[in-house]
Amino acid sequence: MQSYIQYRKIGRVLRQQFDTDHEKTIPLTDESRTVSSAGLPEAAIETEKAAASSQVMGNRVTSYAFNAVQVREKTMLDGQMQQVFIVDWDGERDPANPFNFSTIRRVTATLIVAAVAFVVGMASSIDSAVLSQASADLEVSEVAETLATGIYLIGYSAGALFAGPFSETFGRNMVYIATLAVFSIFIMASALAQNFALQMVFRFLAGFFGSTPLVCAGGSIADMWDPLEKTYGFPIYAIASFGGPVLGPVFSSYVGAPWRWAEWISLITSGVVLTIVVLFLPETYAPLILKWKASHLRQITGDARFKAELEATHTAFWTRMRIALSRPFVMALEPIIILMALYLTVLYIVLFTFLDGYTFIFADVYGISGRLADVIFVAMFVGMLLASALVHPLLRLTKKHMEKVLETGGSHIEPEIRLWFAILGGSISIPISLFWMGWTDFVSISIWSPIIASTVFGYGVICVFISAYMYIIDSYEVYAASALAFVTLLRYASAGGMTVVGISFYKNLGTHRTLTVLACISAVLVPSPYVLYKWGYLIRQHSKHAVTRK
Incomplete structure (x- = not known):
């Protein structure tokens, strides 16, 4: 029960964060896939550099709705390379940690x-x-x-x-x-x-x-x-x-x-x-909590590339x-x-x-x-x-x-x-x-x-x-x-x-x-x-x- 409440709370916080920052989106064109950090909080600047090509929704990118996302290349089963967005804690004071x-x-x-x-x-x-x-x-x-x-x-x-x-x-x-x-x-x-x-x-x-x-x-x-x-x-x-x-x-x-x-x-x-x-x-197991966070992000954004480290480096049970x-x-x-x-x-x-x-x-x-x-x-x-x-x-x-x-x-x-x-x-x-x-x-x-x-x-x-x-x-x-x-x-x-x-x-x-x-x-x-x-x-x-x- 407590872990379920914890799971739902993480999803609720992420949804509120996304809804609040959704208007702060920047057009993403084929010619320019960089995001300016002007006017963003200092904690989000590094995120923007990493997440410039991250979550695409209607040819727009969320500016700093989700701070701790790292872009990583992953080799798929068919041998092709695909970008995945590794979800981490939202700063050192993330209450979910x-x-x-x-x-x-x-x-x-x-x-x-x-x-x-x-x-x-x-x-x-x-x-x-x-x-x-x-x-x-x-x-x-x-x-x-x-x-x-x-x-x-x-x-x-x-x-x-x-x-x-x-x-x-x-x-x-x-x-x-x-x-x-x-x-x-x-x-x-x-x-x-x-x-x-x-x-x-x-x-x-x-x-x-x-x-x-x-x-x-x-x-x-x-x-x-x-x-x-x-x-x-x-x-x-x-x-x-x-x-x-x-x-x-x-x-x-x-x-x-x-x-x-x-x-x-x-x-x-x-x-x-x-x-x-x-x-x-x-x-309290951090990799699982981050997996929950990634799951919520996939549901909220419709982008399946959000992954937790536990999922990105998945090893068979x-x-x-x-x-x-x-x-x-x-x-x-x-x-x-x-x-x-x-x-x-x-x-x-x-x-x-x-x-x-x-x-x-x-x-x-x-x-x-x-x-x-x-x-x-x-x-x-x-x-x-x-x-x-x-x-x-x-x-x-x-x-x-x-x-x-x-x-x-x-x-x-x-x-x-x-x-x-x-x-x-x-x-x-x-x-x-x-x-x-x-x-x-x-x-x-x-x-x-x-x-x-x-x-x-x-x-x-x-x-x-x-x-x-x-x-x-x-x-x-x-x-x-x-x-x-x-x-x-x-x-x-x-x-x-x-x-x-x-x-x-x-x-x-x-x-x-x-x-x-x-x-x-x-x-x-x-x-x-x-x-x-x-x-x-x-x-x-x-x-x-x-x-x-x-």
């Missing part, structure tokens, strides 16, 4: 995208609070039932490969709506599944279609926020969306006997979010799909991608193994109910919220960095500046919190000790996630979607497997040893953001796809 949306509108759109990520993230972990009920009803072991989470995450990893090219063809909005609707259908099917096999199939498909925000959300943020603004724009999304997998068990902790209500909760929540997306989320499916694996050879994929994969293995252990850490040691142990997940989310305190000081730091870049003749922020979230305690907080919890998880020590440790863990996880994603996006720019697709594929496939073996770790090694092992694994990766901050530019110099600006 998502960068020029009001701050409130951009924040709202970011939170809506975060809500989509929250819903699909919540569905990944919501079944973990009803393992015993579900396993008893479906007549499988609790270890087998953990596949409800594991297979969902594996579906995530597979679906991430397809989300990018679809969003670049149909736009962000349509992909969010379509995939969230199909996701809801398979969540409902999971709730109605009468046996374990059907539950696994439907959970995988729900994860497959729920993977869209994992790849497209970064694009949506980049659509609306410039490099400086992303310093606070992306954390808004990350902190809000990361609450999904953390708070999922909280929402289902008191479901009780009809375990299927865990899925119904996911379905109800996704229905609410889907309604919000349909009604309030604008389209299946060709883009083939490239999109192969490029993530090409990106796997990039040094930065290897390091970041390893870092995030280990982090997600630690995270989902850690999530498996809440019952062992709190219920078994302190004698509280499993349901109350699931509620303690809130402490981890509190830690994520604390990371927002870094946004303002890092925004000031980024501004100073940008000023230095501009003074030296540069124009873009160096990607390494994005690593400050991880550097400022993010990476070190993860092993510290795990050691802390592992060595103080005794009945003789207050339960508040492991609770506070989980808060520190939440802070560390979100800081590393923000740094890793923003660093990859800024390092690879046009290839960022492919880079993120590979990282997503690897980390969720690995995390999906760990959800099955995690419970066995806690049962066989105990909470103290399991948490210590996880702490040691995460400690090995603590130097990663510091190494990249110091030598990241040198690493990017040896990359085929990463940007280098110094």
Whole structure:
């Protein structure tokens, strides 16, 4: 609905602009096909030079009804050359450009995208609070039932490969709506599944279609926020969306006997979010908006030569799909991608193994109910919220960095500046919190000790996630979607497997040893953001796809 209103508004503005300026037309003769710029606004002079032979109507040419049109020669299928008029933004302040949306509108759109990520993230972990009920009803072991989470995450990893090219063809909005609707259908099917096999199939498909925000959300943020603004724009999304997998068990902790209500909760929540997306989320993919603009211009003028860049350089959808499916694996050879994929994969293995252990850490040691142990997940989310305190000081730091870049003749922020979230305690907080919890998880020590440790863990996880994603996006720019697709594929496939073996770790090694092992694994990766901050530019110099600006 919102994107349709947006589409109609663009057409209405162009029609008004054309009707207002229609009388300012200049005779176009065969002898003279130049247009004088006398009396025209300065912004239109360059347009007139380019558009002198553009839109012909009754042997007259519109003087400056449409400012941002570039004339280009294009080879047609029959080998003939034809002029096309490439439609661009109407100046730097074009209100149709998502960068020029009001701050409130951009924040709202970011939170809506975060809500989509929250819903699909919540569905990944919501079944973990009803393992015993579900396993008893479906007549499988609790270890087998953990596949409800594991297979969902594996579906995530597979679906991430397809989300990018679809969003670049149909736009962000349509992909969010379509995939969230199909996701809801398979969540409902999971709730109605009468046996374990059907539950696994439907959970995988729900994860497959729920993977869209994992790849497209970064694009949506980049659509609306410039490099400086992303310093606070992306954390808004990350902190809000990361609450999904953390708070999922909280929402289902008191479901009780009809375990299927865990899925119904996911379905109800996704229905609410889907309604919000349909009604309030604008389209932010610039090439599609320009395609809308070109379509309106063709209708208004009757001239089929108005094209958007997306149309003028049209590549078959299946060709883009083939490239999109192969490029993530090409990106796997990039040094930065290897390091970041390893870092995030280990982090997600630690995270989902850690999530498996809440019952062992709190219920078994302190004698509280499993349901109350699931509620303690809130402490981890509190830690994520604390990371927002870094946004303002890092925004000031980024501004100073940008000023230095501009003074030296540069124009873009160096990607390494994005690593400050991880550097400022993010990476070190993860092993510290795990050691802390592992060595103080005794009945003789207050339960508040492991609770506070989980808060520190939440802070560390979100800081590393923000740094890793923003660093990859800024390092690879046009290839960022492919880079993120590979990282997503690897980390969720690995995390999906760990959800099955995690419970066995806690049962066989105990909470103290399991948490210590996880702490040691995460400690090995603590130097990663510091190494990249110091030598990241040198690493990017040896990359085929990463940007280098110094």
